[in-house]
Amino acid sequence: MNIALVAHDNKKILMENLCIAYRHIFAKHTLFATGTTGTLIEESSGLPVNKYLAGHLGGEEQLSAQIASNDIDLVIFLRDPVAPKNYEPDIHSALRLCDMHNIPVATNLATAEVLLLALERGDLDWRNIVR
Numbered sequence: 001m002n003i004a005l006v007a008h009d010n011k012k013i014l015m016e017n018l019c020i021a022y023r024h025i026f027a028k029h030t031l032f033a034t035g036t037t038g039t040l041i042e043e044s045s046g047l048p049v050n051k052y053l054a055g056h057l058g059g060e061e062q063l064s065a066q067i068a069s070n071d072i073d074l075v076i077f078l079r080d081p082v083a084p085k086n087y088e089p090d091i092h093s094a095l096r097l098c099d100m101h102n103i104p105v106a107t108n109l110a111t112a113e114v115l116l117l118a119l120e121r122g123d124l125d126w127r128n129i130v131r
Contacts, residue, residue, distance in 0.1 A: 001073040001119065001127060004063055005033040005041060006055065006091060011078035012037060016044040018076070018112060023047060025120050032072065034059035060091045067097040073127040074119065075105045076112045102130065 003026065007015035019026055019041045031049045033041055038051035052059035066072050075098055077091060098105045104124065106112035118124055 001029045001124065002066075002071060003029050003031050004066070004072045004075045004077075005031060005037055005049070006063065006075070006094075007037045007078040008080040010080040010083065012040055014109060015076075015078050016040050018078075018109065019045040019047060022113075022116050025116050029119075032063070032066065034063070055091070060094060063091065064094045064097055067094055067101060067103060070101050070103075070131055072098075072103055073131070074115060074124065075103060076115070077105065077107050078109065078112070079107050103127075 005015060005019070015037060023045050026045070026047050031041070031047060032038075032052065033049050034052050035054040035057070038049040041047055042049050052062040063072070063075075067075070075094070077095070095105060095107075097103075104115050106115050115124075
């Protein structure tokens with residue numbers, strides 16, 4: 001499955017820790033991430049990541065294009081609901097596209113863990129039929 005990973009600046013360490021903790025699951029799938037987040041994930045977990053541009057430089061649009069093409073099966077976007085910065089990616093259009101294409105989305109750690117465990121159990125295998 002194709003998994004997209006995005007994190008606001010205040011959530012990047014949390015994303016790194018998530019990828020380390022669930023490395024055994026992520027290793028079985030193809031990962032995509034915005035530029036800085038992808039580099040941090042690769043360095044901290046050793047997982048290979050296909051990197052988009054930084055979110056504010058077009059990475060959001062690259063992700064949205066893949067979602068619109070139904071090429072992404074799961075999105076984990078650890079966002080900072082309290083203090084997002086203007087220069088951080090605003091991926092609301094990507095989230096809207098996920099809703100249109102029935103792509104599971106997690107915007108916090110609790111939901112990300114639930115979706116990753118569901119992925120490991122095979123609960124998201126229906127995505128292979130949709131694609």
